[in-house]
Amino acid sequence: MHHISTFLLLSFALQYVIGYGGGLLAKDRVSVECVLDTGATVAITTQSTTKVYKQQKVAPIAVSASGSGNGASSKAEEPPWCGQTMYCTISTGALLALVPDPVTCFKAANYRQVQEFRVAAGGSLVLCDWLTSGRMERGEVWDFERFESHNAIYVDDSLVVLDPLVLQDGIQGTVKQRMRGMHAVGMAVFIGPQVADMVAQLLAREHARRQRFSAVRQAGSAAAAMGVGCTGGKIMSSVSPLPGHGAVLRFAAEQTEDAYALLQEALEPLEDILGASPYSNDYY
Amino acid sequence: MTAGIDAEADGTPSVGNEPAAARAVWSVQWLTWQLCDSALPTGGFAHSNGLEASVAAGAVSAADPHFLAQFLKSCLANAVALQVPMLRAVWDTGAGGSEGLLKAWLQADALANAVITSHVARRASAAQGCALLRLACEALLCTGAHGDALTEFRKQLRLSQSANLSVQARPVAPSSLQQHSGAAAKSSGENLLVVWVWGHLAPAFGFVCLSAGIDAAAASRMFLYTVARDVLSAANRLSLIGPMQGARLLADISGYVDLLLLENASTAECIGLPLEQQVAQVDPVLELLQASHEQLYSRLFNS
Numbered sequence: 001m002h003h004i005s006t007f008l009l010l011s012f013a014l015q016y017v018i019g020y021g022g023g024l025l026a027k028d029r030v031s032v033e034c035v036l037d038t039g040a041t042v043a044i045t046t047q048s049t050t051k052v053y054k055q056q057k058v059a060p061i062a063v064s065a066s067g068s069g070n071g072a073s074s075k076a077e078e079p080p081w082c083g084q085t086m087y088c089t090i091s092t093g094a095l096l097a098l099v100p101d102p103v104t105c106f107k108a109a110n111y112r113q114v115q116e117f118r119v120a121a122g123g124s125l126v127l128c129d130w131l132t133s134g135r136m137e138r139g140e141v142w143d144f145e146r147f148e149s150h151n152a153i154y155v156d157d158s159l160v161v162l163d164p165l166v167l168q169d170g171i172q173g174t175v176k177q178r179m180r181g182m183h184a185v186g187m188a189v190f191i192g193p194q195v196a197d198m199v200a201q202l203l204a205r206e207h208a209r210r211q212r213f214s215a216v217r218q219a220g221s222a223a224a225a226m227g228v229g230c231t232g233g234k235i236m237s238s239v240s241p242l243p244g245h246g247a248v249l250r251f252a253a254e255q256t257e258d259a260y261a262l263l264q265e266a267l268e269p270l271e272d273i274l275g276a277s278p279y280s281n282d283y284y
Numbered sequence: 285m286t287a288g289i290d291a292e293a294d295g296t297p298s299v300g301n302e303p304a305a306a307r308a309v310w311s312v313q314w315l316t317w318q319l320c321d322s323a324l325p326t327g328g329f330a331h332s333n334g335l336e337a338s339v340a341a342g343a344v345s346a347a348d349p350h351f352l353a354q355f356l357k358s359c360l361a362n363a364v365a366l367q368v369p370m371l372r373a374v375w376d377t378g379a380g381g382s383e384g385l386l387k388a389w390l391q392a393d394a395l396a397n398a399v400i401t402s403h404v405a406r407r408a409s410a411a412q413g414c415a416l417l418r419l420a421c422e423a424l425l426c427t428g429a430h431g432d433a434l435t436e437f438r439k440q441l442r443l444s445q446s447a448n449l450s451v452q453a454r455p456v457a458p459s460s461l462q463q464h465s466g467a468a469a470k471s472s473g474e475n476l477l478v479v480w481v482w483g484h485l486a487p488a489f490g491f492v493c494l495s496a497g498i499d500a501a502a503a504s505r506m507f508l509y510t511v512a513r514d515v516l517s518a519a520n521r522l523s524l525i526g527p528m529q530g531a532r533l534l535a536d537i538s539g540y541v542d543l544l545l546l547e548n549a550s551t552a553e554c555i556g557l558p559l560e561q562q563v564a565q566v567d568p569v570l571e572l573l574q575a576s577h578e579q580l581y582s583r584l585f586n587s
Contacts, residue, residue, distance in 0.1 A: 152560070158480075159560070162398040166564040171543045172361035177354070178567050180343055185568050187401075209579045236341065236569075238576035240403035248401045250572040 014274070015044045017100070023051030024111070028082040036094035036123070043097040043274050049132065050101065054108035055080045055145055081146070083112035092122035095194045097270060099263075099278040102130040102184060102256065105144035112148040121156040124194035126270065128263060128278075129163070130186020132256050133179065141183070142167075142176035153189060160245050161189055181234070182252040184259035188266060191246035198269045199247045206239040229258025237262060315424065315496045319489075320506050322513055326415040331408045332518030332585040333359050333511065334574030339522060341573055346524045353533060356515050357540060358570045363511045364544045367486035368504050369562040370396055374490035375500045382429035386436055389487055392559060396484035399563055402575035406484075408587035413485035414441065420492045430495035437491075440481040508541050518585060 017032060024030070036042055090096050096117070105111050119125050129149055134140035146168040153161040167175045179185060190199050229235040233254030240248045249266055253259040264279035271277040318324060335355060338344045344351045370392045377388035400406040417438055420426045426434045486507065493503035516530040525533070565571060577587055 150561075159394065159398045161401060162395065162560060162563070163401060164399070164561075164564045165568060166365070166566055170361075171540070171547045172357050172566070173354070178358065178569060180569050182569060187568070206579070236572055236576065238402070238572055238579065240401060240406075240575050242401075242403075250402075250568065250575060252569050252572055 013040075013042050015042060017044060017046055022048060023053055024082040024084075025053050026056040026080060026082055026110070027078060030084040032084070032086045034086065034088040034096070036088070036090045036096055038091045038093050040091070040094040041273060042095070043099060043270075043278065045098075045278065046100040048101055049104045050084075052082060052103060052105045052109040052111045052144070054106055055082070055110040081110040081112040081148075083114070083148075085113070086115040088115075088117045088125075090117065090119045090123035090125055090192075092120045094120075095124040095126075095192070095273060097126040097267075097274065097278060099126065099128050099267065102132045102186065102259070103147075103149075104132045104134060105147050106134055107140045107143040109144040110146045111144070112146075114150045115152070117151075117153045118157075119153065119155045119191060122193060123155075124192025125153065126188065126190055126195055126198075126267065127151065127153070128186065128188045128267075130184060130251075130259065130263075133176075133183040136183060142174065142179055144175075147175075151189070153191060155191060155245060160191070160242060161248065163187065163189075179252070181254060182236070183254055184256045185252045186259065187251070188249040188263065189242075189246065190249070191242070194273065195246065195269075198266070199241070201269065202239045202247050202249060202266060203241055229253060229255060230261055231255040231257050233258055235259070235262060312497045316498055316502065316506065318424075319492065319496070319498075320509055320513075322517060324419065326412045326419065327586075328412060328510060328514045329517060330586045331412070331514055332522070332587065333408075333515050334405075334570060334577065334587065335515055335518045335524075336522060336583055336585045337577040337580060338570075338573045339524065340580055341576065343569075343573060344524065346522075349525060349529065352519055352524055355570075356512060356533065356537060358567050359511055359515055360508055360537070360541060361544055362565070362567045362570055363508055364541075364548050365564040365566045366399065367396075368507065368545070368548070369559060370484070370486040371490035371493075371504060371507055372500060373559045373562075374487045375494045375503055378430065378433075378491065378494040379500070382433060385430070385491075386433045389433065389437060389491055390440070390481060392487035392490075393482055393484050394480065395560055395563070396487060397480070397482045399560075399565070400484070402571050404577045404587045405571070405574050409485045410482045411586070413488040414483040416485065416488050416492060417441070417483055420488075420495070424492070424496070426492075426495050428495075430491070434491070434495070437481065437483075441483050444481045504545060505538075505541060512537055512541075521584060 017030070034042070034044070086098075088096055088098075098115075103111065103113070113129075115127070115129070117125055117127065129151055131147060131149075133142045134144065144167075147165070148167075149163070149165045151161065151163040152159060167178075169175055172178075190202070227235050227237075231254075235251065235253040235255075235258045237249060237251040240250075242248060251259055251262050253262065260279050264277060267278045268280075322328060335344060338355060339346075344355045373392045374385070374389050378385040396409065397406065400409055417434065420434060421438060489507050490503060493500075493506065498506070512534055516525075516534055519525050520527055520530050574587065577583065577585075
């Protein structure tokens with residue numbers, strides 16, 4: 001499936017990205033291009049998690065090395081990953097909130113996502129990008145082949161955030177080890193004048209979270225950067241200011257619902273602009 | 285910093301029976317040791333690379349040294365994926381000729397600032413990089429074509445730093461920071477003239493090694509050595525391990541570093557790609573832990 005769509009969005013819109021069958025099969029490619037004119041407000045979301053199914057067995061790797069240029073081999077050379085690309089242009093005074101559900105890579109999935117945002121001075125962006133460990137009830141925990149998500153944000157043509165996440169088992173150990181017991185991991189970026197108050201709120205909350213190191217050490221394994229979510233699972237988060245531009249929120253949670261709750265709380269001020277709060281139940 | 289080699293060309297008398305070439309090699313060696321030494325005043329001792337925050341979060345504990353070894357491996361893996369490509373970009377460009385060196389360096393530096401999204405790690409990288417460059421100028425005596433690039437880079441760095449001070453509160457500024465908006469408006473004009481330079485550590489390290497005559501393979505390993513050195517020194521001071529255990533871990537880790545570098549180099553996609561596609565973040569939870577450093581009420585380290 002190769003799917004390309006272009007939207008020209010002029011005023012407020014809520015846009016769902018819907019795939020056939022609720023997920024991506026091997027070699028599916030979805031490409032979205034999005035242009036926000038001056039003053040437009042757009043929220044892009046999904047109706048459920050983006051499921052990524054296992055990649056096909058790729059036998060003919062040797063073919064690409066031989067480099068023979070006939071039709072059959074060029075078809076075989078097509079990389080095995082499935083994925084999405086999104087290119088967004090955000091004009092002055094416009095706001096894009098890209099607030100999808102997490103990506104869930106099943107066992108042996110190979111997923112590659114590239115998202116590029118070109119924000120004009122005075123434009124605003126909220127970008128959430130997160131993933132979960134897999135079909136946990138089937139014992140698939142961080143069991144995919146490879147996950148890549150490249151986010152690049154340019155403000156006024158200069159690169160302000162580059163987040164090239166690449167997860168694959170390797171010399172340094174498995175992805176599962178690296179996740180340290182967490183099942184939902186991700187980040188949110190806030191940029192621009194329309195989210196300045198949200199950024200201030202996030203930073204103020206972060207500032208208030210200074211903890212007593214000594215108290216924690218006495219408690220032994222008790223976690224300081226970690227909190228406990230409403231499900232009772234562990235949750236960690238931190239907020240970093242971007243100099244002159246906004247903030248980056250990073251989070252990791254044992255329970256996906258806790259990550260939803262954290263995002264919902266962080267994004268609540270968007271309700272004034274969007275009319276609904278992302279990741280809250282009334283949003284769907 | 286090619287001073288040792290140049291001195292020979294200048295006709296410095298030879299010492300004893302040692303041939304000039306051998307002495308040139310030793311002078312590079314000498315600088316190599318100095319750059320790896322924790323006594324080099326770049327402030328490495330002030331950074332735990334997120335270890336202190338990880339201990340507080342319970343991700344590393346004194347009870348089980350295995351966690352510390354795992355943490356060290358994570359730090360090195362992230363450094364290989366994220367920092368070494370920037371170090372190499374500067375070194376490789378400079379090795380091909382000093383033309384374009386400054387440009388490549390400025391690009392790598394800007395990239396470092398965009399890709400290190402944790403403010404704690406970003407500040408640590410810039411602080412150590414700036415200190416290293418100051419040393420390169422004033423103590424290690426960079427000269428020649430590389431010296432010109434260094435002088436120009438540091439000039440831009442100073443401009444950025446002074447502009448940054450007045451701009452810091454600018455567009456993020458919500459109502460609470462409005463009182464600074466006067467100064468911000470004034471500086472936003474000059475902002476256009478400033479090439480933003482931060483002096484991040486990895487590109488700066490690449491530059492300094494290049495001008496010291498240290499080859500790229502050694503430069504990458506030296507950089508990783510300093511990462512491991514600082515983590516273990518922090519672990520020592522946090523009473524997670526004793527100095528003897530630390531020394532053993534540091535000795536043991538070199539094979540792992542080789543494998544990491546090999547794995548990264550064999551990720552064939554990387555070859556020939558622009559720098560921004562070579563860098564990768566491979567441990568998001570580690571980055572989160574590093575960024576949570578300032579949540580600690582009391583702390584020994586800067587990062």
